[in-house]
Amino acid sequence: MMTVDVLNRLLAMHSRSLPTYLVSAPPWYPESDSNAMVALRHVAEDHALMVDRLGAEIMREHGAVKAGEFPMTYTDLHDLSIDFVLRQVVSELQGNLEEIQTCMDQLQNAPAAKALAEEALGATQGHLDNLISLESVS
Known part of the structure; x- marks a missing residue:
């Protein structure tokens, strides 16, 4: 698979993620669950930054x-509770870990692109750990 194709897979994963969607169409949440929404916004913000970097690498690769x-x-x-949606986000991020690892394997001969995938993997794991800890508090 070509480097650009793999980078576009990573880009789509981040630009069209559930946390990114939920920033525009937030789920219902009581004041007591505002930490969960803040955490989802952080994931979406990190995804937007990664999308910019992946896009730049794709263009660098022409x-x-x-x-x-x-x-x-x-x-x-978007009209469901934050607790339910949080479980969906955790499930999506768990699936993303495996997909990002596959992308890393396919980018063995493209060091700059592989470094972005490694960064995406680390960020995804960090967000997943954070969301799981919020989920256990709920």
Whole structure:
């Protein structure tokens, strides 16, 4: 698989993530759960920064940036409780870990791109740990 294709997979994963969607269409949450929404915003902010960096690397590789669309299933989540949505985000991030690892394996011959994937893996694990700790508090 070409470097640009793998980078675009990573870019779509970050630009069309559930936390990114939820910033525009937040779930219902009581004041007592505002920490969960703050944590989701941090994930979305980090995803936006990673998207910028991935996009720059794609252009450096003379590729076209392809962000994709948000999954239609996300539209069903914005009117649900933050507790339920948080579990969905945790599940998505767990799946992303495996996908990012696959991308890293495919970027063995592209050191700059692989470094971005490694950074994405570390950030995803950190966000996942944080969200799981919030989930256990709820």
